[in-house]
Amino acid sequence: MRPKTKKRLIRALLHGFLVVLAFVTILPFGYIVLLSFGEGVVGAEATIPEAFTLGNYRALFEETAFASWFINSLLLSLAAMGIAIVLVSLSVYAFSRLNFFGRFKTFNFVMLVQIFPLTLSMVSIFRIFMVLGLLNRLSGLIIVNSVLASAALVLVAKGYFDTIPKEMDEAALLDGAGRLKIFYKIIMPLAKPILAIVAMQSFVLAYNEYVIASAVMTEGIDSMPLAVGLQSLIVGQYGTNWSLYCAGAVIGSIPMLVLFYSLQKYFISNLTSGSVKD
């Protein structure tokens, strides 16, 4: 009996740990939900509103351009996600599988350029957008977000691609398969877990990106992405509407939760790998 009780104890402890962590994680979110139903909320700090209403959610759709922000952000993030998946898989395949001149240098280069604090160089980003005629266009945001995401995710994905056994493509190569075919038929299916992660992260990055979007989308209320639109509810010159912001944040987080829920089967391993289970 003893090992079994010990195992039970460990399980209980693990559950306890998870419950505490979940509580800490959910706490601020709980307050956000409370505030989103709050009436007469002036400040944003975690306080319990004195009265509750559904009015904030109604106002969000009736008085602000929330619906178009939401759609803009969905389009923007989906497109950026698509481009990022293509860019990341192409370049990581090259970095991980192809023995070419400049392989290490270019990989380090990708990491090094990202060190530069882009937040301090908005002036330059703005110039680029102006020269390329991308100002106030969703397409501009799509490109810049897919580049930002790809640059960061190439580093994540490289580690995973390296763990896919090389013997697989060598065998295929011997069978007379071309590089493209190996990439498409062998590597891509095996890389599904990491591609799901790339998808998720590029989506979230594009969805929440604020600094660049706010600098280059200055015209038109309807053309803004969600992050910028919501921000305009609290940094506008006429008062800060935190309840409205919270309601927007709650609805705004739904697409990401849905995406995560539907993608998680790709990157969550089965029950078998553990050693606690025997």
Place this chain on the structure above:
Amino acid sequence: MRKLTLTLLGMFTFALLSFVSTDVEADDQTVRVWFSHIEAENEAMRDIASDFSDETGVDVEIISRRSIFDAPNDLANNAETANRPDIVFMQAPDIGRMVYSDLLKPLDVSDYEDRYASVATEAFYYDGQHYGVGYSVDTSGLVYNKDLIAEEDLPKTWDEFFEKAEDLTTHTPCGAIDVYGARLNPRDMWFNYPLMESFGAYYFGRTPDGSYNPYDIGLDNQGMLEYVDFMRDLMDLGLTLDNPNQSESHISSNFANGRLAMMLYGLWNASVYQSRDIDYGIAPLPGKTEEQPSEALTTVQGFVVNEFTRNEEGTLSFLEYLLEDENQQTLIEAGNREERKTGERNPANLSVMNSDYVQKDDILSSLSELNAHAQPFPNVPEGPIWYNHAPTILQTIFYDDANAEEKLEELTDAIRADVAVMGETYEHIEIPWYVHLLAALGVFSLVGTVVFFRRRRRVSIKAGNPPKWRTTLFAWLFLSPFFILLGIFYVFPIGHNVFLSLTDYSGVNLRDYGLIGFENYRTIFTTGITGLLSMTIWTFFFAFSVIFLSFIMGSLVAVILDKFDMRIAKIYRLVFILPWVIPAIITLLMWRGLLETDGGFVNQLLQLMRLPKIPWLTHPVWARVSSILVMTWFSFPYYMIVAFGMLKSIPKESYEAAEMDGANSVQVFRYITLPWLFKALIPVLIMGFIMQFNQFGVYILTEGGPTTGSLGEPGATDLLITFVFNLAFNTHRYALAAAYSVIIFILVGVFAVLSMVVARKRMEV
């Protein structure tokens, strides 16, 4: 897989399509107007514009804008491009630096002076000329709760204000304040400025001809000391904010809950007061004497004309047209959402001010009454400087009981020093084109030589197959889309920033900037070096702790969830990614509230467990601990998700081998899973570490504080980037910011290269 391919293809097509959307080149004669963020107001303006076009044949395009705050910088960027606006809706305090950069056309406003409130034209008067006409006046006054104080009882002088505030205050049986007679923010200088002024303090003095003298600062005179005494007396009565982490929103929410009789504020939260059934009003401020009420600081928003307008005649005649009384009436009504009368636009036009629309509404009429008691905020480029220093100084005076006289002197000295910095001009260095060419060639050949020789060595040292040209070509084909985009959005900004760091580009020098050599770097190493070192150490420590903790947390949670029953794990996973998917600004503000020393949820919990309160955000050491913990909270989901994916790649054999050796699960985690994850994640971790250097989140949490109380020194939780941002952007020294970013780049770059070398060495061993 097929479905995925189709989806991807669909997305790609969409992305391509959005590029082809056509852009009609604006006709050169069209008058373009950058207007409001209120769509109803823009629509009204479009109707006015089409009437105007019918009459005159001049085309006018009205462009909706996101926010009036963007107007100055966007004008500077677009003034001479094809997208140039001709008329811009702008805030008066911004015009100084616009004029300084020759972006605005002086206007003849003599026709408007008797049709508009004096503050409307006065606000746009700069350096002997008028540059715009006001449309809406954003002002504040004495906001009061009619149930607690009747209109006729309102104080007329500041002494009376003090008495009334004391009289109206009631206490609960246990001694806490129930209803505040008045409540002030001691750190504030905007709403309290009229009060300071009534004692004789002033921000920028004026020369006899009416223009501001930014070197004449009256914030350390006898009057200011009397103001400090006044505020300290209010503090003793409990009628100020309890701690420096609280802000105006606390005061406003007291008012919304009916617990506050009077406050010095505007009507920005009026909709909240209405929803809480507060019977509120706004009245002119008390004054030094009964006859002259103090004048509230005011931002006037109005129309200015681009110096580079393409159609001067058309632009000026449209400006004249839209400033006509009946058009102003239409616009103001649309801006206030017609019958809802939100008070968002407070007209500057006299005829609108006297119209039934305004006069028959309590709030709009009392707002427009305030126009007579308003003073525009100084519109000189130096205007915003006091924001950089005054809150810190006022905080140490009122909350740390510092010597007011010394601190105020420090404040005025610091403002004066910044004024001097903004006034500095540098001689531009002219470099002939062939020197550029030679320099470029030199750099190119240097890099080429280094690369050439390095490759030689590497190839000769490294065993294994040398790369083939065919593979290289193929690889570059794969990489080219990514690298082209990387070049545009990463490499160009870096180069451009290096260039900017060698110029005198700044908020007052937006167009006419040129190379000035290494001046900015000299400034940093001679004046900015204090604190740079300690801040660098703290930034490294912060970044390391956050990444270390998030990695451990993330992997641990991923491994535990991996073993759990599918259904429970699915729910946990959804919970744990919450920090990652909700906009950081709102969760950070939540944490700020949760961690508040008095009444914050965390401390209440501690007290329930009979533990002492912890000054989470107000004590230097605890503030650092909190910022590390909160940022770990933010980034652990990211590592959890990455770890999920990586766990799948761990070969089963390793586990089986460990099990055969009789390892328990903790040992398996410590000796197999963690090292495996660490190895796979090294680039991610280094990257994450680097990303922490661009972390602005901490600033929302702690505002860099607690401060040391001395100006120019970083606060306990100031990171390199937040400090630099404040330093450079508050005084609009963009070139200085660029120089800082180059230094940070080099600093972190060297570190990253070193850590990569070490990481590779360790992996090879």
